[in-house]
Amino acid sequence: AFIYCLRHLIAAYLRKHAKDPVASSKSGDQQVLTYEAWAIAISSTSNIDEYCAQYVYPMGQDASDQVMQVCPHVLKTVVRLCLVDRGTDICQFVDFGPGTSLAERPSATEVKS
Numbered sequence: 001a002f003i004y005c006l007r008h009l010i011a012a013y014l015r016k017h018a019k020d021p022v023a024s025s026k027s028g029d030q031q032v033l034t035y036e037a038w039a040i041a042i043s044s045t046s047n048i049d050e051y052c053a054q055y056v057y058p059m060g061q062d063a064s065d066q067v068m069q070v071c072p073h074v075l076k077t078v079v080r081l082c083l084v085d086r087g088t089d090i091c092q093f094v095d096f097g098p099g100t101s102l103a104e105r106p107s108a109t110e111v112k113s
């Protein structure tokens with residue numbers, strides 16, 4: 001139920017902010033990527049409503065690209081994903097949200113079993 005609700009909150013955010021830039025542009029560049037342009041570019045949809053209907057609302061659909069970007073805004077906190085590989089004891093933590101950057105992300109960390 002939590003993921004279902006989160007998907008609906010994410011869709012509402014995407015629809016409300018469809019014309020907003022994905023990240024702030026410090027250069028003042030007018031050619032910034034909007035949430036709607038991103039959705040259209042990564043799918044076969046023609047607008048944000050179609051994208052949400054096909055990829056965000058339905059459980060079992062992969063909308064990870066935008067979910068990772070939008071989820072921190074919906075929850076108003078940094079979201080940390082732990083990427084694991086069954087073949088190793090190493091996991092990699094990746095942070096998403098305002099205030100995170102590649103330089104701030106932790107490196108792979110060994111997991112104690």
